[in-house]
Amino acid sequence: MDQLYATRASRMKASEIRELLKLLGEPGIISFAGGIPDPNLFPAEAFAEAFQNALGPDQQAQALQYSVSEGYAPLRHWLVGYMRGIGVECDIDNILITSGSQQALDYLGKLFLSPGDTALVGWPTYLGALNAFDAYEPRFDQLSVNGNRGAAEYREAADGSPIKFAYLSADFANPTGETVDLRGREALLDLAEELDCAVIEDGAYQALRYDGDPIPPIMALEQARKGSIENCRTIYCGSFSKTLSPGLRVGWVVGAKPVISQMVLLKQAADLHSSTINQMAVYQVARDCFENHVPMLRRTYAARRDAMLEALAQHMPDGVEWTRPEGGMFIWVTLPKGVNGADLLARALETVKLAFVPGQAFFPDDTGANTIRLSFSNSDEDTIREGIRRLGEVLRA
Amino acid sequence: MDQLYATRASRMKASEIRELLKLLGEPGIISFAGGIPDPNLFPAEAFAEAFQNALGPDQQAQALQYSVSEGYAPLRHWLVGYMRGIGVECDIDNILITSGSQQALDYLGKLFLSPGDTALVGWPTYLGALNAFDAYEPRFDQLSVNGNRGAAEYREAADGSPIKFAYLSADFANPTGETVDLRGREALLDLAEELDCAVIEDGAYQALRYDGDPIPPIMALEQARKGSIENCRTIYCGSFSKTLSPGLRVGWVVGAKPVISQMVLLKQAADLHSSTINQMAVYQVARDCFENHVPMLRRTYAARRDAMLEALAQHMPDGVEWTRPEGGMFIWVTLPKGVNGADLLARALETVKLAFVPGQAFFPDDTGANTIRLSFSNSDEDTIREGIRRLGEVLRA
Numbered sequence: 001m002d003q004l005y006a007t008r009a010s011r012m013k014a015s016e017i018r019e020l021l022k023l024l025g026e027p028g029i030i031s032f033a034g035g036i037p038d039p040n041l042f043p044a045e046a047f048a049e050a051f052q053n054a055l056g057p058d059q060q061a062q063a064l065q066y067s068v069s070e071g072y073a074p075l076r077h078w079l080v081g082y083m084r085g086i087g088v089e090c091d092i093d094n095i096l097i098t099s100g101s102q103q104a105l106d107y108l109g110k111l112f113l114s115p116g117d118t119a120l121v122g123w124p125t126y127l128g129a130l131n132a133f134d135a136y137e138p139r140f141d142q143l144s145v146n147g148n149r150g151a152a153e154y155r156e157a158a159d160g161s162p163i164k165f166a167y168l169s170a171d172f173a174n175p176t177g178e179t180v181d182l183r184g185r186e187a188l189l190d191l192a193e194e195l196d197c198a199v200i201e202d203g204a205y206q207a208l209r210y211d212g213d214p215i216p217p218i219m220a221l222e223q224a225r226k227g228s229i230e231n232c233r234t235i236y237c238g239s240f241s242k243t244l245s246p247g248l249r250v251g252w253v254v255g256a257k258p259v260i261s262q263m264v265l266l267k268q269a270a271d272l273h274s275s276t277i278n279q280m281a282v283y284q285v286a287r288d289c290f291e292n293h294v295p296m297l298r299r300t301y302a303a304r305r306d307a308m309l310e311a312l313a314q315h316m317p318d319g320v321e322w323t324r325p326e327g328g329m330f331i332w333v334t335l336p337k338g339v340n341g342a343d344l345l346a347r348a349l350e351t352v353k354l355a356f357v358p359g360q361a362f363f364p365d366d367t368g369a370n371t372i373r374l375s376f377s378n379s380d381e382d383t384i385r386e387g388i389r390r391l392g393e394v395l396r397a
Numbered sequence: 398m399d400q401l402y403a404t405r406a407s408r409m410k411a412s413e414i415r416e417l418l419k420l421l422g423e424p425g426i427i428s429f430a431g432g433i434p435d436p437n438l439f440p441a442e443a444f445a446e447a448f449q450n451a452l453g454p455d456q457q458a459q460a461l462q463y464s465v466s467e468g469y470a471p472l473r474h475w476l477v478g479y480m481r482g483i484g485v486e487c488d489i490d491n492i493l494i495t496s497g498s499q500q501a502l503d504y505l506g507k508l509f510l511s512p513g514d515t516a517l518v519g520w521p522t523y524l525g526a527l528n529a530f531d532a533y534e535p536r537f538d539q540l541s542v543n544g545n546r547g548a549a550e551y552r553e554a555a556d557g558s559p560i561k562f563a564y565l566s567a568d569f570a571n572p573t574g575e576t577v578d579l580r581g582r583e584a585l586l587d588l589a590e591e592l593d594c595a596v597i598e599d600g601a602y603q604a605l606r607y608d609g610d611p612i613p614p615i616m617a618l619e620q621a622r623k624g625s626i627e628n629c630r631t632i633y634c635g636s637f638s639k640t641l642s643p644g645l646r647v648g649w650v651v652g653a654k655p656v657i658s659q660m661v662l663l664k665q666a667a668d669l670h671s672s673t674i675n676q677m678a679v680y681q682v683a684r685d686c687f688e689n690h691v692p693m694l695r696r697t698y699a700a701r702r703d704a705m706l707e708a709l710a711q712h713m714p715d716g717v718e719w720t721r722p723e724g725g726m727f728i729w730v731t732l733p734k735g736v737n738g739a740d741l742l743a744r745a746l747e748t749v750k751l752a753f754v755p756g757q758a759f760f761p762d763d764t765g766a767n768t769i770r771l772s773f774s775n776s777d778e779d780t781i782r783e784g785i786r787r788l789g790e791v792l793r794a
Contacts, residue, residue: 039458047461048452055445061436064444064642099496099646099668106667110532131666135507245461247673249496269528270503271496275672276644 030387031355032374035174035329039378041297042245043289050284054277063277069268071097071252072279078286079238079252086206087220088236090229094254096263099274101204101239101251105132105167107266108200108235111259112164113138120154120166124362124371126174126202129167140364143168145184151194165198166191170218172205172328175362175373179326185218189225192233199234207243207294209327210302219254230256240282242329243294248278301329307381308374308388315392322374329377332359334370335395341372344394351397352390427784428752429771432571432726436775438694439642440686447681451674460674466665468494468649469676475683476635476649483603484617485633487626491651493660496671498601498636498648502529502564504663505597505632508656509561510535517551517563521729521759521768523571523599526564537761540565542581548591562595563588567615569602569725572759572770576723582615586622589630596631604640604691606724607699616651627653637679639726640691645675698726704778705771705785712789719771726774729756731767732792738769741791748794749787 054063070076076092083090098104105128113119113136120143121129130140141157142149143166154163166188170180180188192199201218216224219234226232232255239251253263267273308331312322319336335341341358348354359371374391376384451460467473473489480487495501502525510516510533517540518526527537538554539546540563551560563585567577577585589596598615613621616631623629629652636648650660664670705728709719716733732738738755745751756768771788773781 034463036463039462042457042461044452044457044461048449048457051448051452052445055441055448060439060441060445062644064439064441064644065436066431066433066638066643099672103668128666128669135663135666241463246463247459247461249668249670249672266532269525269532271500271646271668272525273646275496275646275675278672278675 029349029353029355030379030383030390032376032379032384032387033355033357034378035373035375036378037242037246037297037329038300041300043285043293046285046289046293047245047281050281051277053284054280059280063280065276067273067276067279069096069264069273071095071274072276072283075250075279075283075286076252078283079254082238082286082290083236083254086214087216088223088229088254090254093257094229094260096253096260096267097274097279098237098251098253098267099249099271100241100246101202101237101253102128102132103249103267103274104237104251104253104263105129105200105202106135107253107263107270108165108237109133109136109138110266111262112136112198116161118154118158118161118163120163120197121364122168122173122176123364124175124359124368125167125364126169126204127361129202130362130364133167138164142364143188145180145188147184147187151191154191154195163195163197165200166195167200167202169202169204171203171215172208172325172330173202174205174328175330175357175359176332177323177325177328177330178332179212179215182215182221185215185221188218189222189234197233201234201236203236204239205242205328206238208298208301208329210298210305212326229254232256235259240286243290243297244282244285248275248282250274250278250282298327301377304376304379304381304384305331307384308376311385311388315388317392317395320395329375331374331376333372333374335372337370339395340369342369344372347397348391348394352394354387354390354394356391426746426750426752427776427780427787429773429776429781429784430752430754431775432770432772433775434639434643434694434726435697438697440682440690443682443686443690444642444645444678447678448674450681451677456677460677462673464670464673464676466493466661466670468492468671469673469680472647472676472680472683473649475680476651479635479683479687480633480651483611484613485620485626485651487651490654491626491657493650493657493664494671494676495634495648495650495664496646496668497638497643498599498634498650499525499529500646500664500671501634501648501650501660502526502597502599503532504650504660504667505562505634506530506533506535507663508659509533509595513558515551515555515558515560517560517594518761519565519570519573520761521572521756521765522564522761523566523601524758526599527759527761530564535561539761540585542577542585544581544584548588551588551592560592560594562597563592564597564599566599566601567612568600569605569722569727570599571602571725572727572754572756573729574720574722574725574727575729576609576612579612579618582612582618585615586619586631594630598631598633600633601636602639602725603635605695605698605726607695607702609723626651629653632656637683640687640694641679641682645672645679647671647675647679695724698774701773701776701778701781702728704781705773708782708785712785714789714792717792726772728771728773730769730771732769734767736792737766739766741769744794745788745791749791751784751787751791753788 115137512534632652
């Protein structure tokens with residue numbers, strides 16, 4: 001029976017990230033691998049109160065019952081205000097609640113991609129996006145955000161395959177930590193107009209800026225051009241995973257109403273709706289705590305980023321380069337040519353008990369062998385300094 | 398940009414069930430429409446305690462964090478015992494936790510179906526299954542469980558299209574309430590062998606048997622033939638939605654390890670994992686309460702079924718027929734030829750404030766216009782008697 005189902009799933013690489021998550025519990029290991037929030041920073045008490053309220057006499061019948069595919073209306077209302085705060089005017093019919101922003105990526109792949117269609121993605125880009133889109137068998141082409149490829153060049157590379165969307169995370173992207181500047185965002189919108197394709201803006205890290213001036217989301221820039229969200233080709237994916245809790249699986253997607261209503265149908269067919277009680281709990285915690293909680297996260301993660309940058313400057317041998325992110329969870333390290341990130345990981349685990357993610361997995365074309373991703377979100381400063389010291393040691397060995 | 402995404406979602410009918418759910422809140426309406434559990438019967442206190450535990454100092458860091466795609470190991474262990482109790486021997490690597498059994502249907506569609514492939518389904522069958530599979534653009538053919546179609550006939554009807562699976566709910570199926578007898582189950586396994594296709598057994602209502610002798614799941618019968626689950630072509634989908642709570646979106650799928658490991662990859666790509674905290678809460682409530690809670694549900698729902706059957710006998714005019722389910726939530730009513738269920742619903746809502754689901758939506762070929770589905774799970778006996786009296790009134794009018 002194997003030949004029956006060895007179609008879509010078999011093309012996906014077993015994710016190195018997931019395998020690495022299994023290492024996190026081992027004693028003595030310093031892990032810069034998982035791009036995960038520090039569990040000590042979760043607003044656990046606020047969630048305990050929110051779940052208690054949801055399961056109190058007034059709300060329990062609702063909290064434990066089926067609910068509509070669009071999502072919990074008070075949470076969508078809160079998100080209308082949140083999106084306004086980052087420059088996007090929308091109403092609740094422009095918002096669908098998803099089970100993490102990962103699910104929005106899956107549904108967008110399902111909505112847009114037929115086998116052989118072209119998706120433009122960063123080189124490297126978020127591995128989870130590649131996995132989500134891969135299920136729909138597209139071709140990937142390299143999205144350039146510095147404007148050095150014109151529409152004609154993309155079309156030529158697509159060779160007749162329809163170019164369906166450009167996907168990117170514009171702020172502190174996973175895995176590089178890099179941010180697309182205002183000019184790059186405007187150029188991307190110009191490109192999308194010329195190609196008549198959608199833009200999928202992954203805002204997973206958007207709230208975690210530590211310094212520098214905020215840059216409006218691509219969706220806000222497009223709305224400024226076009227007046228209404230209904231005229232926008234940008235679709236924005238947001239997540240509470242990096243700000244409140246990933247374990248509840250609550251994210252959202254914002255788009256023109258025809259896109260959102262199609263996605264509601266996809267969600268209804270795929271899992272009916274996201275957990276009712278989790279949406280109610282996230283709503284209460286977002287309403288009561290987001291404003292104070294997120295600045296605390298920013299201060300904490302900023303200090304960890306600074307510790308990692310300082311330690312890199314101190315311990316990296318010549319020929320190693322790295323990014324200086326203004327937010328998010330990641331620093332991207334480029335090793336000297338010929339040094340293989342996967343080999344380095346194997347050596348680091350064995351000799352100095354250090355974990356990180358080899359960068360190659362983030363490239364659709366399996367280049368990038370001499371890169372690694374370091375996450376600074378889940379270690380305190382002392383651990384970060386010691387981990388980077390170990391990285392220096394194994395690189396010099 | 399419309400033409401870019403008007404592919405998969407647009408083929409799905411906007412679900413009548415979902416639209417009807419929106420009516421449930423209106424005053425004075427008696428609804429036999431939604432196939433939903435009675436929220437007064439939820440084990441809300443047990444869930445309150447379980448969420449409190451999960452958010453206590455020992456478990457909060459885990460409960461709110463990312464977790465593995467396969468699902469929470471203690472819950473999968475509990476399910477190994479549950480499956481053993483219904484005749485299926487498996488271990489935890491045969492089990493994936495999904496966000497409701499609906500998600501398992503979506504992933505099975507994704508795993509098995511390419512456009513034009515054939516899926517065998519009941520006529521009528523669960524609308525959510527048709528919606529889930531529809532996204533992958535199969536042909537549907539009518540599965541007969543009374544053995545009056547042989548493999549050659551299915552092959553001829555498929556006309557070269559690969560027959561990938563037969564999907565059915567063998568116990569108290571949605572929408573008919575009917576159960577496939579032992580002989581029908583064995584015949585289906587014979588057919589699947591001849592066609593070399595999978596069998597997707599939807600066990601959503603399996604625990605809700607009110608009388609009659611339990612019949613082993615199709616998966617148990619196949620295991621009895623073949624010795625090991627690893628040789629089985631049956632894939633079993635289970636759900637806590639009908640026994641504990643649908644609002645938490647926790648279900649599971651059981652199959653041979655190669656199938657489950659492919660589905661784990663699909664899940665990882667589609668939404669990473671189901672809510673960690675919800676899996677922990679469901680585990681605690683299942684462990685502590687399932688054994689006492691489900692018999693209480695059976696007693697309560699059995700009394701409601703009986704009330705509906707008695708009221709139907711009293712109030713239905715000649716020429717109306719209905720099923721006598723041994724469990725589940727539904728009675729299926731066949732109206733005299735020429736009476737249209739959708740028209741009847743419109744009249745019933747307007748004149749007697751009664752809601753139910755017209756049966757046509759459950760037929761892949763849009764036949765069944767003279768059928769309706771009544772759910773008895775979410776109304777007390779007096780309401781059921783009054784509702785069926787109203788149905789008689791509108792049918793006679």
